[in-house]
Amino acid sequence: MYMLLKIPFRLLLVYSAIYIVSTMYFQTTIPSERLDSEQLLEVTGTNQIKIDGDRLRGFVQYEGEFIYVTYRISSEEEKMRLERFQWQDAALRLRLAPSELQRSSHPYAFQMAHYLKMNRANHYAEIIEFVHLEEQKTWRSTLESWREQLRKQIEHIFPQDLHWEAKALLIGDKSDFTTEINEQLQILGISHLLAISGLHVSLVMLLIRGTLLRLRMTHETTHYLLLVTLPLYAIIAGASPSVLRASLMAFFVLLFLKPGSKLSPIDALSYSAIALLFWKPTLFYFPGFQLSYGAALTIILSAQLLRRVKNPVVQLFLISLFTQLSLYPILLFHFYEFSVSSIVINILYVPIYSSFVLPSYLIILCTSYFLPLFSEWYVMIFVPIQRFLLQVTGMLAELPYQMWVGGAISVTVMGGITLSILYAFIALERKQWKRAIFIFVIPFILLESRPYWNEELVVTFIDVGQGDSILIELPHRQGVYLVDAGGVLRYEQKEAWKERQSLYEVGRQVVVPLLKAKQMTTLDTLFVTHADSDHMEGADEVMERVRTKLIVYPPGSEQKELMAELLNLADERKVAHQPITAPKQWQVGKTTFRLLWPHQDAIITDDNDRSLVLEIIHGEYTILLMGDLEEEMERQLAKNYERRPGTYVLKAGHHGSRTSTTEEWVQATRPDEAVISAGRHNRYGHPHEEVIERLKSHQVNIRSTAEEGTIEYRFK
Known part of the structure; x- marks a missing residue:
């Protein structure tokens, strides 16, 4: 051991660099695999197996490779038994089945595939059955x-x-x-x-x-x-x-x-x-x-x-x-x-x-x-x-x-900033204080000014699963608007032992990372189209982490529990809020906003029909955001709607449900593209086939967050 450490440091460094870089390259470029079919495997347990609520997740080792496994626990008794089990180096016989690795919502959300690579796991699967569990006494299990x-x-x-x-x-x-x-x-x-x-x-x-x-x-x-x-x-x-x-x-x-x-x-x-x-x-x-x-x-x-x-x-x-x-x-x-x-x-x-x-x-x-x-x-x-x-x-x-939000940076930018910091420290050692301060400050100024260089209107349809969230960034950062914030539909009241400590939160884990990556520290307006959880359950998580100036919502929705809770939080944080009705129009720079629905005198009995319908006009481009507006109200809008020349992008109503995106509305707007915001393999079967066929019959190009993830448009 001591003789090994006598090797010249530079030589050791070169050999180490070659080994480490080559290993990282092969490890991170080997594609993750899932089992082709159900298999019975003999694997070894690790201390990276965790139990949270009714879910077990973690890594097991198989023939020198790691597999990421998941398992749904069936009873409280089984959970107690698994929690007592010593997983480190245990001999396990597992019946494993193929498991689909979920794509991340956008590049700035948690990347499960990257996480597996970091932990040297090239396989992922679901445990169908624990055929055999046996604790093993090793030095690692003893520790x-x-x-x-x-x-x-x-x-x-x-x-x-x-x-x-x-x-x-x-x-x-x-x-x-x-x-x-x-x-x-x-x-x-x-x-x-x-x-x-x-x-x-x-x-x-x-x-x-x-x-x-x-x-x-x-x-x-x-x-x-x-x-x-x-x-x-x-x-x-x-x-x-x-x-x-x-x-x-x-x-x-x-x-x-x-x-x-x-x-x-x-x-x-x-x-x-x-x-x-x-x-x-x-x-x-x-x-x-x-x-x-x-x-x-x-x-x-x-x-x-x-x-x-x-x-x-x-x-x-x-x-x-x-x-x-x-x-x-x-x-x-x-x-x-x-x-x-x-x-x-x-x-x-x-x-x-x-x-x-x-x-x-x-x-x-x-x-x-x-x-x-x-x-x-x-x-x-x-x-x-x-x-x-x-x-x-x-x-x-x-x-x-x-917190200073500097936004997402590339490896190249990170390297450049690091070199500038190193040069600034050298200047400090030479007692060149003014030069050092100047070098330290320049990257901050460049990063802080980045958003104001953008000359385009950017509309981002965020993949929040089965829900809606649309981010609107005006040119030169003249304004930032968020239309809905997604949410999780929680149907069942779980037993206490099934409750998870780490709940999935769309606002915190999907919307906020995108806002921060885009260097957005303030929302000028948060539009809550209506009080359904898949549109607004994540709004409080966004408001707690990103400064919000104003919340607008359709009248009547404040009587709903979720909206009332959000408005109470807004009062605590001194965020202005108000109901809003059509017709209403305002302009920021070269971009015009028109609120098309709900009309003040409209008789509305269904929550979806309260949805705010927002039209954004920027040069030759028009973007229509429909919320969950249903067919009858769409037909009312279609009667008086006048289409302008140019390119139209339609956010299809109600996630592509057959109760929206009617023939009348499609004929009135004649969109060039339609975006459907829906969850992958959602329980409602959205988008419905009738809607897809209707849009195709009008030669509308269809894009879906379920298929593509987050979708971004840039309009000059």
Whole structure:
């Protein structure tokens, strides 16, 4: 082992780069496969199998390859049995059937195919039956058992409202994190404090070293025991990129910690990265890997600058500033935004967590085994203080304008910004302050001005499954409108054991990522066409994450429960809202908007017939958005509708239902293209065949979100 590390670093780096890049290339270019037919396979379990509600998902291993499997649990008793089972290295005999991998709604939503590639899975399937389950005793399953025992001990000694934080800090388990917790940490830019990293590893190693020395072990024995303990601790702590990076760095430092041998921090960081990527090359694609190594590299390379500062508070501020400036290209590439307030927030939170919160959790956990009375006493003092801190965290996260949305960037742009940051740091080292500031600021100015360069009207029909959501972006960012926000139709009242902790939310997981990728921080108007859940259930999720100036809706729909809840939320957030009726017309720049329906004097008894019908006119182009308007009201509109010359795009009413897109309306509008917003394999059979045939008979080109995903039009 030691002789291996004597290989010239440059040679090792070249060989490693060739291996890692080639492995990543072949791994990510091999197409994912699904089983051609139902098969009975002998597979090995992993610790990446999770149970949420009535669904089991995760990875199993088969002949050196990974398969992503899903399973619907049939009863509460079966769920309890599966939850108790030790999956790591278990021998499983599974009856597997082909399973369709769902396409992502748009490029900025969660990419399941990419996730499978990152985890080296080339197959995906559904479990039809567990034919045989048998736990196996291996070193990995033993470590996983220890981890489970630690998890139970944490749940025993800490109150339930602190379980999520205690598990994250002590064993790297974030399974109890809610959407609200994740968003608070992201807004404040303190997610890294809840990820086990160098600070955690240092504290744990100091604790172990001090204990071993007090037990009168020699320094040499202690040294070697630490070398053995580090990888074990990394696995028990969850083996996340930050854990592995910190543990491996400490491992290499200890390995070279002998007379006449020196290992610089940059060498230790490089060796740890090489070791990790040799083990799992696709780790390079993980945001956690990139952020963890990027932060460590920034701190190491800026050490000379930091040494010039003697004030510890200023030094902490500079560390936070340099780290955020270095990492924001990575954050934009993956998340399209980053926290501006984190630069200041970290000055407060890093000392609190490093000197009080983390040590307290460690002391309480350790003493709970051999000094339980002291542990209980410490808990009584610690818990109220920590609850207060978490309340403050929640209040700080509610403050507005903390996130800067830079939008989606390409790998090329990310590389360019990174090079500019590197050049700015070089200028700082040379004490060229004005040049450094100028170089830092230029990318921000260019990114911030991007939306105003666009000269086109962009209309995006977002794939929200069985629902509607249309995004309208005016030229030069003169306005941003969202017509509906999609939603999930939830029909059945599930039993308690079937309820999932992670619910699918269209607004948060589909609409908001698209808005942020397009650098949209404000909606000028949110049009809610009517109060059906597949059109507006996601509206509250959008409004909570994107500033909204005005909500408009058809009169009468405010009596519906969903609309009433949305308007109450709007009042809480001081968002203006009003009902709107036709005829109404307004113009922004070269774009004209006309509200065609509902008329103020119309007698409406059906919710779908309340739908707002919006016409957008931009030069020779006309776009008609029909909501869920039904046939009778369409016929009324058709009687008085005058078609203008030019190209027409029709958003077909009611997802292509036979009760809309009537012959009269098609003849009156004579669309060139029709867009149908419907879910793939939806239970209603939308779009109905009669509608498809009707449109085809008029030579209308038909496009569907069910087939194409999100559809975007650009009109000059």
